[in-house]
Amino acid sequence: MTDYELIRSKRRSLELRVLEDGRVQVRAPQQTPLRMVQAFVASRSQWIAAQQERQAQRPRQRWHDGAAFVLRGKTLSLDVSEGATRVFVSGGYLTVRVSDSDQESSVKTAVQNWLRKQARAAFEDSIERQFDWFAAEGFSRPVLRVKSMRTRWGSLSARGYINLNLALLHYPPKALDYVVMHELCHLIHMNHGPGFHALMDARMPDWRQRKNLLDQPCYQP
Template sequence: MEYELVRSRRRSLEVRVFPDGHVQVRAPQRLALRHVRAFVDERRGWIEKQQRHMAERPRQRWRHGDHCTHLGDTLSLELAAGRRRVARHHNHLRVTVPDPDDERQVSDAVHEWWRAQARPLFQARIEALFPWFAARGHDFPVLRVKKMRTRWGSLSQRGYINLSLLLMQYPLAVIDYVVMHELCHLEHMNHGPDFHALMDRRMPDWRRRKMLLEG
């Protein structure tokens, strides 16, 4: 199996499958190549499943009558020409842009609408889930909302919690799962047994929520 190997000062192995099927493996600087190969072999089934899933996933279209999801709800797009504006009305998302036949304009307008809501929503979810970590002596992480296409969240050692803008498509249960996942990295900066044991304690149904995210 072909894959891109990226070495860094991390302590664990991680594999990512990008929307185009490209596979990237991130590994510690000095880890022997045979361990990397063994890791990829162990994950081969999962990697191939993700590649199939990416290939079968329909591309989001932004035309009148198409559908998009917002916080887990399926909304029908109603497009019109005019000054940029986005508003939800029940099960419809009304999007006004100068040229409604330009899918990029429609997409940009909806993403801008999401961004305006994402920061206060994500911040509130972090605050709701953080007290246990605060009691453990951790500093409150600084939120950054990014339009990430290859991952849903990350936690940096400099104290930033990065969350994908595209989480605005999913229900709060899924957003909380991603937030909890990143907060647990305050205790364990890897995905080893201790990390998963902590996830089990803090969010016993996290695997079900993860399945909703992975579709």
């Protein structure tokens, strides 16, 4: 039996999460019987094992000078030195200027702040390029929210938000465009039934190949 942490909440359905350290969390409605929770976890045992293996393969991001950093599918080297805080790409380097270059925490903070700005611009561009067809169908463009998510690449809320994982900026642009198209298709089909897949095939015929890009290990912060 898989070990897991059970969290009771006001949610209406069971939710399973595999955290970055491999621990399993289950969120369940207050009145859900324990036997139902256990059966739910048992039914997902293969998925849990696959996710734990995937987490174990992901290398930890280091923040010192010369460390590798993956941006949009390309591996750069961190070029860290002291100076007024600034982050930019130059050739095969991600150049990072911070007041205390010996502190990896300072480098991490500077890069993540920069990465969030880059992500917002890239995500907005992807939505803009792919939304015209949905606009012609009468849909309003969802509002972007950039998030750090552990178990999802993206989601679409009934309140009109498209939530995209900050980590997508580490992957090739084709992978980002796939996730955006996936969420936009949920404007029409809220589930993953035949209608959803038919729409994905029509709007992005190579979406399965793009999705496979997200199975590659990538650095985690």
